[in-house]
Structure formats: C-alpha cells, structure tokens
Amino acid sequence: MTTYLLFFGRATRRFVRSAETMISTVAFPVLLLLTMLAVFSSSVEAFEGGDYAQRLVPALVVSGIMFGSTGTAVGLFVDLESGFMQRIRSLPVPASAPLVGTVAAEVVRATAAVVVLVAIGSLAGFRFEDPIGVIGFFLVAALCAVSVTWIGLSLATRAATQETLSPPLGALFLVLLFFSEGLVPLDAYPGWAQPIVENNPATAYVTSLDALARGDALAGPLTRAVAWSIGLVAVFGTLAVRRLRPEEVRRTESAPEPVPVAEAA
C-alpha cells in the first residue's frame, strides 16, 4: 500500500511542478471554454435554447481529463526510455504500483480542472439545479479520469517514439469528444452519426455530468459510464500492466537501438 502511495506522490508532484502540465490542466480548458462560448454560443443557443455554458462545462471537464492524460502517457514513455521503470523492476514493488499510483494522481488533476471550469462556467451561466449534484459531479469526473488514463498508459508501453504516441492519442480523444453530445445536442448530428454519438464513452461521461448538473434522470447515463469504465480498465489496464512485467521490460528496453542511416551520415 505504501508503495502505491509513493508512486501517487511522485506522479502528483511531477505534474504540479511541470509548468506545461499545469497550463494544460488549468489554463487551457478555461481558454477553450471562453473561446467556444464566444464563437458558438449564439448558434447553438438559437438551435436548442438554454445557456451554452450548461452544455459546454461537462464536455470540457471530459476534454481536460482526456488531453491531460496524454501528458501523463508521455511521462510514462519517458520513464520507460530513461530506464527508470527498469530500475523499479529490480525492487520488491508490485508490477501495478507505478501505474496505479499515476492513475490515482490523475484524480487530483481532474478535480483541479473541475473546480476551475465550474467556477468560470458559473460566470457564464452554468448552474447546479441540485447542490447535492456537485458531489456526484466530482465523483463522475474522478471515475472518468481513472478509466480514460489507462488508454494512454497502455499505448505508452507500446509506442516506439513519442511522435507515434501523442498525436494518435490526441486524434482519438478529439474524435471521441466531437461525437459526444458535449458540443451540440444529439439531433444536430446527421442520422448516420447519431448511433455513434449515443454509444461513445465520452458521451457516457458527458451525459452523466450533465444529468448531475441539471438534476435530470441519472440512472441511464451513469450505468453506461460505469460500464465503460469497467471495460476500459479491464482492457487497457491489463494491457498496460502486462507489458510492464519484468521480462517484458527487459525485452523492450535493452534491445540495441538501430542507428538511423540518414542521421548518422
């Protein structure tokens, strides 16, 4: 247990001390919220009525979690490249401890993003119909963070270079978010896209957060969010942890690096 806490502490300090991560966690979602409101609120409010901030805040919470986890995935990749993970493997530490500690730290980051977005969103018209929803809002954000982060971590254990890690991950999250009911209502999507939008993990988290803020029926979206979380952790968690077993780490790290001919010349 102490080992898990240690890795949690390391991961937390790592992003608190990285200016870049703090910008992407706190400043970027706010910038995005303000620009999206300025650009799209008239159009979307004309289309569906109601304050656009109400729709946008849950989407940006999920967006902040997803894009923040890209940085965490890069951090794991750096740990693998630098030999840090190999060093950890020589210690009596469970194979899952570094990753579980990292994922737990994502909850801290998600919570910070929620606080900032809700605070700024409130100025633009975002409201909790029922104050008790606030607690659920934080819990669903935490659930989203602990589930989604595994996608990036499992890719990080398999990526050959940083360039083949962050852009594909970013593209995946972009597609999930755009097809998530987070930016426009479901009936704004063309017919062929609607089933995709309805069965998308980002939609499950966004609609759960949305229901908590508006005080709408929660059972349906929350069931889907929990189901997605179980699925994501089961699949990507297993893939990531399995890859970090001692024999696997040795194989990925000690293979001699081929010298690229063009750069050597």
Place this chain on the structure above:
Amino acid sequence: MTSAFAGSALLGQRAIERSRRNPASVLGAVVFPLLFFALFNVVLRRVMDAQGFDYVQLLPPTIVVQAMLFAGMSSAYYVADDRLSGITERFASLPIGRAAPAIGRALGDLARAAVSLVVVIGVGVAAGMRFDAGLVWIPLFVLVALLFSLAVALGMGLLGLSASSPEAAVSLATIPYLPLLMLSSGFAPIENFPDWLEPIVRNQPVTVTIDALRALAGDGDISSTVPVALAWTVGLAVLFAAVGVRVIGGRR
C-alpha cells in the same frame, strides 16, 4: 552565385525529405486538417446551416488556413532542432551562401504547405465546396494560402531560434494558434461574437485571409478582401524575416 543557388536547392530538398519522414509532420500536414474538417462538418453543419451559414462552402477555406498554420508551426520544431543539433553552425562553415539554410528551410515549409493545401482542397471539393467565382481565381487562392503559410513559418521560425528545445518550440507555437483560429470568421458568423470582440475578430490576419479565400471561391468581394490579405501576409513575412536576419546576424 551558382553554388548559393545549388546550396539553397539542396537544403530545400533536405527539408522536404525530413518532413516526409517525420510522422508528426505528415499527421500535422495531412491527417489533422482532414480530421478537423470532418469533425466540424459533422458536428456543426446543421447548427450553422440553420443560421444561414453555408458550412460546406464556408468551412473549407477555414480548414485551408488551419492547415497552413499547422504547416508553418512545424517550422518552429525544425529550426530549433537544427540549431540545437549544431548543424546550423556546420552549414555556416560551408561555401553555400549565408542565406541558403534559411531559403532551404522556407522551400521545405512551402512544399509541406502545398501538399497540405492540395489535400484539403481536394477533400473540400469532394464534400461539395465549389469555386463559384470561376476557376481562373484558383491560382490566386493558392498564392494567398501559401504566402500566409510562409509568413506563419517565418514567425514560428523565430520561436525556434529562441526555444530551449524542439518540443518547447512546438508548445510555444500552439499558444497563438488557438485564439487566432477560433476568434476568427472561420467557424461561425462574425455577428455571433460579443460586440466588444467583433472589431478584433473582423480585422485580425486569420479572418482577413479566410475572407479573401472565401471571396476567391465565390463568397464575397475579391477586390476588397484579397489586397488586404496580401498586405497582411507580405507585411508579416517581411517583418518576421527582418527580425530573423537580425537575430541570426547578432549571433555571428
């Protein structure tokens, strides 16, 4: 003189080759613009059409400008990488002319932008965009887009000259990108913006370039938009180039 010309051409070839072999450049130049085009078109088309903003016709010029921004942003990475790896110094010792590395860099940036431009226009036309002003305006459309990309690449190259690492250069490069692109006429009608913001949105270089491209494709007045766009892009390109020459000259 011949050797200066040959040196520029050779370094241009090198720049193109490096972009071609870098998956991040290929993603940035080809995949990401198409992804954004598809996503915005799917998500916002009904909302915007309901407002009388014809998305299939008006979005492709925006995506062209976005692609030109992406293409130019890579320049920050390559300039920083060349400087920190020491190859910039090595080039300075060769009899290829002092300007050859910069000209080669610009040729590489333009080639990347041109590939990106062809892909975006192709997909835009396939999706239903039309050049209603007449096909004769297409060369000018291409020229406005490429000049814009060149100006961006020169500006981003300045970031590359001062950044501590290629990755830091890329992070810096993304900071101006988002507000310039989002706070433009690109994705929604300009009347949507709050009143105090509208004059800024209307006159910033990204909006001006998008408006010129739209006019050349048949939406808007060519004579009042294209000269403004050309003045902005050429002005910025000259300014950034002049600062770059001073920075490099000061280091010698």
